[in-house]
Amino acid sequence: MGYGYWDDNTYLAGKTFRAARGVDDFGYTDTLRSRPRNSWKADPSLDPFGVDKRECRDSDGHPDSLPIAVLFDVTGSMGAVPRIMQDKLGKLHGLLQRKGYADDPQILFGGIGDADSDRVPLQVGQFESGNAMDEQLRTIFLEGNGGGQKSESYELAAYFMARHTSTDAWEKRGRKGYLFIIGDELNKPRLSGRHIRDVIGDKVRRDISVPSVYRELEQKWNVYFVLPNQSSYYNDPEIAGHWTDLLGERFLKLDDPAAVCELIALTVGIGEDRIDLSDGLADLRDVGSTAEAKTVHKALARITRRTPARAAALPKDLGTGSDDVDFD
Numbered sequence: 001m002g003y004g005y006w007d008d009n010t011y012l013a014g015k016t017f018r019a020a021r022g023v024d025d026f027g028y029t030d031t032l033r034s035r036p037r038n039s040w041k042a043d044p045s046l047d048p049f050g051v052d053k054r055e056c057r058d059s060d061g062h063p064d065s066l067p068i069a070v071l072f073d074v075t076g077s078m079g080a081v082p083r084i085m086q087d088k089l090g091k092l093h094g095l096l097q098r099k100g101y102a103d104d105p106q107i108l109f110g111g112i113g114d115a116d117s118d119r120v121p122l123q124v125g126q127f128e129s130g131n132a133m134d135e136q137l138r139t140i141f142l143e144g145n146g147g148g149q150k151s152e153s154y155e156l157a158a159y160f161m162a163r164h165t166s167t168d169a170w171e172k173r174g175r176k177g178y179l180f181i182i183g184d185e186l187n188k189p190r191l192s193g194r195h196i197r198d199v200i201g202d203k204v205r206r207d208i209s210v211p212s213v214y215r216e217l218e219q220k221w222n223v224y225f226v227l228p229n230q231s232s233y234y235n236d237p238e239i240a241g242h243w244t245d246l247l248g249e250r251f252l253k254l255d256d257p258a259a260v261c262e263l264i265a266l267t268v269g270i271g272e273d274r275i276d277l278s279d280g281l282a283d284l285r286d287v288g289s290t291a292e293a294k295t296v297h298k299a300l301a302r303i304t305r306r307t308p309a310r311a312a313a314l315p316k317d318l319g320t321g322s323d324d325v326d327f328d
Contacts, residue, residue: 003059005061005130029142045126048123048124051201052164053164054164055166064104068102069179072109072140074112074113074141074144075145076231077230081230086138088262089133089134089137091261092107092265095287104129106129108124109125109140111142112153116149122200124160125139152186154185155213155214158181163202167220178221178271179222181225182260190209190210191213193205193207223250224267226263252267255295255299258295262293266284281296
């Protein structure tokens with residue numbers, strides 16, 4: 001995937017058209033909520049079951065593809081964040097490409113729920129370069145439930161991204177992609193083999209340790225967990241400790257959820273050595289995101305002042321962590 005080009009006019013025309021007719025931007029969610037809960041399911045374009053690979057490939061029009069994946073927790077109050085992102089998708093793409101943070105960004109969106117309790121615990125789209133990324137984002141089902149156990153199935157999403165993605169950036173150039181998990185809770189204590197079988201379709205016979213999943217994921221991805229100030233867990237030390245143990249300084253707290261697009265764009269630009277933090281903050285002010293610049297500065301200052309940009313974005317090789325995975 002990843003063909004086509006982003007067009008601001010097409011994006012804005014779509015938003016105007018839907019607003020004029022009273023159509024929800026997240027129309028798939030609106031449609032499903034009018035139906036019985038037992039009929040809820042992921043749109044086929046985002047259903048991970050039986051998917052071999054989600055691919056980010058080079059093309060004549062995009063010869064230097066850079067994979068960027070954004071997976072949202074869509075439970076409870078977190079369902080507001082995808083709406084924020086959809087409202088500012090044009091700004092995200094503008095920062096990435098027109099400001100030169102990435103030559104050929106390809107963006108994948110997905111949704112994360114609770115595999116113990118939700119009808120739709122995981123949704124993963126395609127890598128897109130053009131306006132299809134807007135349609136993909138708007139097709140995510142914002143289920144809004146969750147298990148109420150202070151944990152969601154982030155580890156299941158991490159497994160999918162580790163085992164079921166393939167990118168030319170990595171395979172041709174040895175360059176990692178960027179994965180942003182946006183949520184506010186813990187991983188499950190273990191990645192359940194049953195969840196893998198039921199949701200993804202892989203024939204895994206036993207559970208997998210969560211740290212090993214993230215170690216494998218980090219072989220091909222720069223992984224960030226973004227905790228937006230969207231719930232009572234924002235200042236919870238258990239949440240902070242859990243994610244810091246897994247990802248170190250790539251656990252990012254975001255005071256204002258409205259700055260999520262700007263945070264992602266600057267993180268990529270810094271990681272690709274296209275800008276430093278001060279350059280990025282100036283760019284945000286230039287595009288009218290002055291208030292967001294303060295929030296992003298606070299979120300990124302800790303990692304950019306203590307390590308070089310590229311070192312912060314590209315963690316050391318931690319091994320495959322696959323020795324506790326069984327396949328039939």
